[in-house]
Each structure stands twice: as structure tokens, then as C-alpha cells.
Amino acid sequence: MSSVIDKNRRFYELYVADLIHSRFPEYEDRIAVGVAGEGSDCFGYDDEISRDHDFGTGVCLWVTDEDMERFGHSLSIAYNELVDSTQRSYYTKRLQERRGVMTIHDFYSDILQVDCDTEHCRMSDSTWYYLDHTCLKTATNGEIFRDDLGVFTAFRQLLLDYYPDRVWRTRIAEQLHAYSAALQVNYARCMSRGDIVAAQLCRAQGMQAAMELYFLLRREYPPYYKWTFRAMTQLDQEGVFCGKIRTLAQERISLEPWAETKYHPDRLNDKDRIVSVTEEIADKLETMLLQQHLISRKTGYLEVHVDEIL
Numbered sequence: 262m263s264s265v266i267d268k269n270r271r272f273y274e275l276y277v278a279d280l281i282h283s284r285f286p287e288y289e290d291r292i293a294v295g296v297a298g299e300g301s302d303c304f305g306y307d308d309e310i311s312r313d314h315d316f317g318t319g320v321c322l323w324v325t326d327e328d329m330e331r332f333g334h335s336l337s338i339a340y341n342e343l344v345d346s347t348q349r350s351y352y353t354k355r356l357q358e359r360r361g362v363m364t365i366h367d368f369y370s371d372i373l374q375v376d377c378d379t380e381h382c383r384m385s386d387s388t389w390y391y392l393d394h395t396c397l398k399t400a401t402n403g404e405i406f407r408d409d410l411g412v413f414t415a416f417r418q419l420l421l422d423y424y425p426d427r428v429w430r431t432r433i434a435e436q437l438h439a440y441s442a443a444l445q446v447n448y449a450r451c452m453s454r455g456d457i458v459a460a461q462l463c464r465a466q467g468m469q470a471a472m473e474l475y476f477l478l479r480r481e482y483p484p485y486y487k488w489t490f491r492a493m494t495q496l497d498q499e500g501v502f503c504g505k506i507r508t509l510a511q512e513r514i515s516l517e518p519w520a521e522t523k524y525h526p527d528r529l530n531d532k533d534r535i536v537s538v539t540e541e542i543a544d545k546l547e548t549m550l551l552q553q554h555l556i557s558r559k560t561g562y563l564e565v566h567v568d569e570i571l
Contacts, residue, residue, distance in 0.1 A: 265302040266404050272318045273406050280343050281336075288332050290409035293323040297403030298359055298372060304402050304484055306491065319344060319360035320406070321368070323413045325380075329364050337362035365413045372400045379416045389428045394473065398482035423480045433477050433555070434567045436470045440546075441564035443467035444539040446526075452533065453524035455516055464535065468509055471542050475502055478549045502545050509538045 281289050324333050369377040373396050375388055401420050408414045444467030451460040476483040483489045497503045518532035531537050543563055550556045556566045
């Protein structure tokens, strides 16, 4: 985990835990504490570049709606006084809004942009369909230092248990279609017309679909798009799939391989390295689909598998 989370844990152990124990002893076992939510530090991706915002020392203190009415406001005042009196290197105003005392319901609801039933720890399939990958990762990142009551971690575990099967299959089908449309069909059509700008968009959309499929098939949520590839390198221990994605991203786009080639929907133009890498990635994805018994055979064309998966 990141050095910033380690620093925040020490801040909790040295200062916040004592504050809670000495001033709110009767509620000590009702306050969940940790670092999670928005910000690169919660993903463990903080570095010198990211320290221009959302950086500093502080923790989240999560309480139920009832406890917020009972003692939450007093706890918030006490915590803010502690933060203001403690020496720290840097603490931005935006980070102040993401740390401190908050309700469990508001934390999850604000990130996921839905009204979360944290009290009963449940979520309908229609809500699951609505949720965004990156928001789910943001709601489940970081580290929880203490949660005796268990309400915060129970809802966190509900999210970590991943999509219901029907939702999972639907999202896989959507991305299979997106990959096929962007890279296995439209890229070649755009290059045959000499439209490099549209072809670049096809490549970008296809890469995004490929990476989302990788996360879906590993049952992990991808983070914010600028961190997606970095997170994938941590999942892909052998580095084979990441290597294909990196090659696809780095390959120079050129009209030369298409100069003497007439477009045909059933004929691959292997003179274009982007086309061949696209098919190599599709093969890797089909292997993963087979391993999870989502498909019965390889075809090379990912769109074919949509109906079988659904």
C-alpha cells in the first residue's frame, strides 16, 4: 500500500485513536476509521506529481446516520481541531472535504451517485446496472483501520463481492461488442478510407474495451482511466496481456499498409501491425472466456460470443 496510507495509519494510531478513546469512549466501538475514496493516494498511486492536490495527512471517520445526529458533529469539531493543531507537511482544502467525519450512507452514495441502502446492505440489479466501474473501485479502495460496528465494511464487502451474474455477463457482452466494432471492423474501414483521425478513435475505444474486459474477467473493478493500465499491470503478473496493449498503443499508425489494399470485410490486412495485434488481443480474451466457461469455442471474432454469454 502507498506511503501516504501508511502515514495516515500512523496519524490515526498516534493521534486520532487517542482522541476518540479519551473524548468519545462510549462511542469508540461505533466509529469506523480508514482512508478510502477519491484521490490517487487512496489507490496507492500517489507520487511527486500528484501532490499538487488531494494530498496530506488525515483519515475518514464513518458513522451511521443515527450516530451522526447523536455525536457526529461534536466528533467532527474535535477531529478538525486535532488536524489544525498537528504538524503536517501539506494539507489541501479539497482533501479536507474528503477526510474527517461523514456518514456511511453519504460516503457510498456520493461516490456511486445512487441512494445506497447501507443499513440493510443490499442493492438491486437495476442499481448494479447503473453503476460505473471506476466509481465502484473508488468506493472500495484504500484501507480500513478499524470498524467494530461492521456496517461500513459490510457494504464494502457487498461491492467487493462483484456484480451479480446477469449484470456481469451483460457488461462482458457490451465490451465484446465495443471491441469488435472499434478494432475488428471500423478500424479497417476507416484506414481504407484514409481517415487516420477516425482510426485513432477506433484504436482508443478498442483499447478501453479490451482493458475493461480484462478487469471483468478477473472480477476486479478498474480505477479512473488514467490509472487503468497501471492497475492492470499489477493484475497481469506475467505481463503478456499488458504487453499486447502497450504494443497496440505504441504502434505507429500509417496509411502505407493500406495503399495497395482493397477493403474486404472478411480479409485481414496483416501488413498493418495494429490489425495483427488486435487479433492477438482478441485471442487472449477468448482464452480467458474459455477458461471461465463463458464460451464453448474460439472464433477470432468477439462479437460472435455475445448471445452465448447472455
